[in-house]
Amino acid sequence: MPEGTDDPRLSAEGELALARLALDEGDLQHAADHLAGAIAYAPTMPEVHEALAHLAARAESVLDLFPLDQHPFIGTVVARAHLLAAAGRPGDGLELLAAATGHAPGEDWAGVPWVSAPELAAQLDPDQIARALMQVCAGVPDPVPEQAREPLWPYLRLARHAVAAHPRHGLLLGAASALARRVGAITLAVDWASQGARELPSKLSEVWLGYAYRSAGRIDEALAALRRAVAYDPDDLSVYADIAGTLADHGRLDEALTWVDRALARDPTFDCAVHTGHRLRYRRDGDLAHLVALADFARDHPDDSHEHNDLAECCHGQPWLGRVPPATEAVVAALRQLARADEPAGEGRLWLSGLEPPSALRALLTAVPALSLAVERIPAPDPREPRRPVTHRLWRYDGTTPVPAVGAPSDSAVERIRRLAHPAWPHPPAAYDAAVGLATVTLDDLLGLLAYPPPPPATELGRTLAEHDPALWTRSVQVWTCLGLLHHHTDEPWPESTRRRVLLDLVWGVEDWTTEAALFALVTAAWVDPSVRTEVARVAAERLADAVEVAQGRPVSIRRSLAWLVLATPQAEPAAVATARRVLAQRPAGRPVPRQRRFGQLWGRMWRRLTRHG
Structure with a gap:
C-alpha cells in the first residue's frame, strides 16, 4: 500500500495529473503506472476510472501495461481487474478484486458499480463467484469488526444477486453464508447455509451451517451440524477441534475434551487438537504444565497448519506469563x-x-x-x-x-530499549523471541539500562505510562533488558555463560525490581530450553524462600511478585508452589x-x- 500521505484523495489527484500528462505525451506505460498509484489511493474515485478507460482506448493491449509479476503492486492488480471486467471478463476481474481485499481488507476495492450490478451474477459461473467469496472470507476475521465492514458490502450485494440467480447452487450458498456471517448478517447466513446443506449435502455444507448456527447462538443446532460434518469425513480432525472449542465456550469442558481426545487418538500430532487440548486442560485445572507442554509442542512443530493463539489466550493478562505486575511500593x-x-x-x-x-x-x-x-x-x-x-x-x-554502581548506557542502547520495552507480551517464548533485537547490545550497556532506565518514548504507550504509571515503564525497561541478557553471547554454553552469571547476580543482588526482572528472564529461559528447567526451578524456589524468611523481620515489597514468578516457572518445585500460593493468599502487608x-x-x-x- 502507498505510504506517507495524510490525504489519499489529494495523493490520487496528484497521480492522476501525472497520468494525464503521460497520456498527452503518448507515454502509456508511465500513464499506467501513475493510474495504478491513483487507484491504490482512491479505488472508487470516478475520475481515476475515466482515465483508465481513456488509457484502454489508446492502448492496443492495455492489460500488458498492468502485468501480474511475482510481487505485483496492489494498484496494478485492482486496475487490471477493472480492465478485465470492461473487456468482458468480469469473473477474472472479480477474482483479482477478491485477492486485493484478502491482502488489504480495509480498502474499498469492490465499491464500484459493476461489482454490485444485479446482472453480473447471472453472467458468471456460480463456482467462480463462490471461489471469489471464499477468497474474501479467507482474508478477513470472523466476525469482522463492525467499523470495518463497509468495504465488504459490495461482496454481500453480489452474494444476494448470485443466490437469486443461482438459488440451488450449494457451494455458492455456503460461501455466501460464510461472508454474511462475517459481516453480521446472521439471519441471512443461517438461511443460506440451511438451503446450501439441503442442496448439497456434504461435510463443507454442514460446517458452514454449524458456524452460522453458532454465530446465531443456536448452539445445540450448531453442534448437531458439526457432528454431521464428522460423519461425512471422520478424518477431518479440524472439525473435532471446532466441536471441542464450541463446547468449551459454553462451559462443557468435559465433553469438549472427549472430542479432543478422539482427534488425538487418530493423530497425536494434529496441531489444532493439541493446542485446543492444552488450552482446555489449563482452563479446567490451572496446571502450568499444560501451557509448558503447549509451548514445547509449538517449538518442535514450527510448520503447523495455521497460526494458533491458544497459548497467548491462556497467558493474557496473567502476572509474568503475559504482563509486568505493577509495583506496590x-x-x-x-x-x-x-x-x-x-x-x-x-x-x-x-x-x-x-x-x-x-x-x-x-x-x-x-x-x-x-x-x-x-x-x-x-x-x-x-x-x-x-x-x-x-x-x-x-x-x-x-x-x-x-x-x-554501573555506568550510564549509550544512546544507541537507549534507542533500542525505547523501541522494544512494553508492559505486556503474548507469552514468555514470544517475549524471548522479541528480545533478540538486544543481542548485540554490550553487557555494560545492558547493566546501564537497568540502573538508568530512559524516559518513555513520545508514543501513545509512552505518554499513557508517563501520565498514569511511570514506574511501570521503568519496570518494563528492566524486564526487556534482562530478556536481552538472555541473548548475550549465546555461543557460550549455558552453565559457564556470562548471561547466566549476570542474571544470577541480579537475582541475588540487592532486593530490587531488577531481582524480579532477572528471575523472569531465567524463567523465560526455562520456557524455551528444557535443559535449564531444573536449575531455574531451584533458583526460583530459593529466591522466594529467602524473601519469605526476610519478610519475618521487615517488609519485602517484591515478595508477592516472586510468588507469581514461581507459579510461572516450568517444573516448579511443589513445595515452592505451595509457598507461593500461601503468599498470594495473604493480604498484602502494610507498606x-x-x-x-x-x-x-x-x-x-x-x-x-x-x-x-x-
Whole structure:
C-alpha cells in the first residue's frame, strides 16, 4: 500500500495529473503506472476510472501495461481487474478484486458499480463467484469488526444477486453464508447455509451451517451440524477441534475434551487438537504444565497448519506469563499521583519508615531531583546488601540513597530499549523471541539500562505510562533488558555463560525490581530450553524462600511478585508452589508510609494523602 500521505484523495489527484500528462505525451506505460498509484489511493474515485478507460482506448493491449509479476503492486492488480471486467471478463476481474481485499481488507476495492450490478451474477459461473467469496472470507476475521465492514458490502450485494440467480447452487450458498456471517448478517447466513446443506449435502455444507448456527447462538443446532460434518469425513480432525472449542465456550469442558481426545487418538500430532487440548486442560485445572507442554509442542512443530493463539489466550493478562505486575511500593503510589498532578513538584524531604527497593527510590528521585530522603530505621537484614555474594553489583548506597554502581548506557542502547520495552507480551517464548533485537547490545550497556532506565518514548504507550504509571515503564525497561541478557553471547554454553552469571547476580543482588526482572528472564529461559528447567526451578524456589524468611523481620515489597514468578516457572518445585500460593493468599502487608516536609510548591491532593507534614 502507498505510504506517507495524510490525504489519499489529494495523493490520487496528484497521480492522476501525472497520468494525464503521460497520456498527452503518448507515454502509456508511465500513464499506467501513475493510474495504478491513483487507484491504490482512491479505488472508487470516478475520475481515476475515466482515465483508465481513456488509457484502454489508446492502448492496443492495455492489460500488458498492468502485468501480474511475482510481487505485483496492489494498484496494478485492482486496475487490471477493472480492465478485465470492461473487456468482458468480469469473473477474472472479480477474482483479482477478491485477492486485493484478502491482502488489504480495509480498502474499498469492490465499491464500484459493476461489482454490485444485479446482472453480473447471472453472467458468471456460480463456482467462480463462490471461489471469489471464499477468497474474501479467507482474508478477513470472523466476525469482522463492525467499523470495518463497509468495504465488504459490495461482496454481500453480489452474494444476494448470485443466490437469486443461482438459488440451488450449494457451494455458492455456503460461501455466501460464510461472508454474511462475517459481516453480521446472521439471519441471512443461517438461511443460506440451511438451503446450501439441503442442496448439497456434504461435510463443507454442514460446517458452514454449524458456524452460522453458532454465530446465531443456536448452539445445540450448531453442534448437531458439526457432528454431521464428522460423519461425512471422520478424518477431518479440524472439525473435532471446532466441536471441542464450541463446547468449551459454553462451559462443557468435559465433553469438549472427549472430542479432543478422539482427534488425538487418530493423530497425536494434529496441531489444532493439541493446542485446543492444552488450552482446555489449563482452563479446567490451572496446571502450568499444560501451557509448558503447549509451548514445547509449538517449538518442535514450527510448520503447523495455521497460526494458533491458544497459548497467548491462556497467558493474557496473567502476572509474568503475559504482563509486568505493577509495583506496590509506597513511593510508587506517590509517584503515580505526582504524575497526575497539575503542577510540577518542588523541593522537599520525604520520610520513610523503611527503605524501599533502589529502583523505586531512583524513579522518584529522578522525577523530583530536589527531593531528599530520610529513613526512620534500617531493619535487619540490611536491604542495602546483596542477599548472596555477587560479582556484578548494580547498586551502592550513599547512606540511605541508592546510587548506580554501573555506568550510564549509550544512546544507541537507549534507542533500542525505547523501541522494544512494553508492559505486556503474548507469552514468555514470544517475549524471548522479541528480545533478540538486544543481542548485540554490550553487557555494560545492558547493566546501564537497568540502573538508568530512559524516559518513555513520545508514543501513545509512552505518554499513557508517563501520565498514569511511570514506574511501570521503568519496570518494563528492566524486564526487556534482562530478556536481552538472555541473548548475550549465546555461543557460550549455558552453565559457564556470562548471561547466566549476570542474571544470577541480579537475582541475588540487592532486593530490587531488577531481582524480579532477572528471575523472569531465567524463567523465560526455562520456557524455551528444557535443559535449564531444573536449575531455574531451584533458583526460583530459593529466591522466594529467602524473601519469605526476610519478610519475618521487615517488609519485602517484591515478595508477592516472586510468588507469581514461581507459579510461572516450568517444573516448579511443589513445595515452592505451595509457598507461593500461601503468599498470594495473604493480604498484602502494610507498606512504609511516606511523609513530606515541603519547601516548595504543593504536590497535589493525592500526594498529601500519602504524606504527613513534618
